[in-house]
Amino acid sequence: MTNKLVLVRHGESEWNKKNIFTGIRNPDLTDKGLIEAVWAGRVLKAEGLHFDIAFTSKLKRAQHTLDIILGEIGGAATDVIEDAALNERDYGELSGLNKDQARERWGEEQVLAWRRSFDTPPPGGESLKDTAARVQPYYLENIWPHVAAGRNVIVSAHGNSLRALIMYLEKLTPEQILDRELATAAPQVYRFTPAGDVAEHRELVRSEGRDSGMG
Template sequence: MTYKIILLRHGESQWNRENRFTGWTDVPLSEKGIEEARSAGQLMREEGFVFDKAYTSCLKRAIKTLWLALEELDQMWIPVVKDWRLNERHYGALQGYNKAEMAEKAGEAQVKLWRRSYDVPPPPLTRDDPRYPGNDPRYVNLSPAELPTTECLKDTVARVLPYWNEVICPEIAAGRRLIVAAHGNSLRALVKYLDGIGDEEIVGLNIPTGIPLLYELDENLRPVSHRYLGDPEAAKAAAEAVANQARRK
């Protein structure tokens, strides 16, 4: 007996397009991102996916990707749960800055540490910074300790994993067919756990936009296999492009 779950990073956002650190900034999809979200839905339709429930973040790039994919599947009616714990990792004071320009300024090695290391957080925001999420009504129920001023992947794991274990896993075990639409790093956090990727190896993992990632799980909800739907070479090239976003110009 195995279970299937789809993990989907949103389609290209406007700030992915402009190559800017985004984090909790609520930016829309680009035109290309809208197309990617539709294609993701088509890929799932071609493989006959049917879902009972969807999970996403509180950020419109993931929410809209989910909507567009479900529209292609003609399954827009299913319940959708939005939770901040699936948000992108908070990129602290880097939010808004161009990744390649930051590599010029701080050096590629430093930017790689901020982007991909397990436990080096980007510089934090101050609480009086307009980018601090504490004044945003969608986060009104978060405790001060939960409201980030920055996050490394380890911090993201610390909020994504309890959500996976306490909210999503019971649904899978009950036989519900789920799709999770989230972000590059909230999904890296999950994949790190699922595949038991070490703190050093996780540096090399990049997740492309808008390509459904299928996991098959055994009865203990441990992965048996995973693959990107569609052309594996295209997924590989897209992941490579993500890795290279913070090269100096």
Template sequence: MSTLVVVRHGQSSGNERNEFTGWRDEPLTRLGLEESRLAGMMLGDRGLRFDKAFSSNLSRAVETCRIILSETNDTPVTPMRSDALNERDYGELTGLNKDDAREKWGPDLVRLWRRSYLVPPPGGESIRDTSARVLPFIICEVLPALLRGKSVLLVSHGNTMRTICHVIEKLSIEQMLALEIPTAMPTIYRLTHDLSVIEKAILSREER
């Protein structure tokens, strides 16, 4: 049996300002640091230790990953970072307050850009585009570790995590698009030798 823990980064300054952050490299807020530490403590309380760790190259995910590992692992693990796990590129929406974007383009169009699988925002990526760069990384780097029975931590972003959950849980496109993924609340998957999910648990900060 192997274990995969997927975590969206803690609150970033872009989240705090209610902006489309995308590839912009925003740091964690004080709350985001606290969320990340609590996520690590909750995982540590359950006896989880990680053999391998992965994160995007954006500092909010890198720092969340570092904090979690500091709470779970006695033996240092150097995370593998990759642009392939970076958040979706929001193009012209990047850095805009979400309410301001709705006023500029209308709520229906902004909703389409955010939740359509195929339609990208101007100059940005659709969710299908994002999945196209995430999937090869998952197949080449993450799944082999799981097939070897390793315990794996993966810290990334809302849209990239939708793709990861889509693969692991064998979700439909519609189910994937409907996922709401809070900051720094770990999802734990226990997997069989063929990577079928035998147990899924979403940790809640209220539990601790």
């Protein structure tokens, strides 16, 4: 199969910049995030990629990133599907707090456990395991059929919802996925075998570093 699936985490958001747990809250992109999305669109265009269908979450930082990418690529209009199944992990009571505030309230060890464990959710929120329980079935039912049919597909979503999907695609263990971080607006390009296994994976990444992936 020569067609591609591309996963893109949204560009830097206003709350990413402030190091705030974001989750399902809905801030938009910063100026840096806008530039990152433009870069992603241009590098995908340079790869010769055009997309038949696109998927994104119900949150505007992912939607805005996708709009910019598709605009940079140009060409024929791409069908866009928005679904809450691709939303960021819900951080519950951590949402709206920066890491220092969260540590003061619950302690550093507990906050680290919520951020970096696979199956321990913060109060009122989701674990990465919970996120995977909605993202992976959505992929199999709604995204994979388009890839299997030979279409180029792009998914613009969030650090944790994409990590949950990458865990399935790359057959990673819970321990392995916890060490996987995604740079903002850095496309992950996949090509598959007819059976649905990953035949090739490339990350198109800028030279700058990654952030902490809090939404």
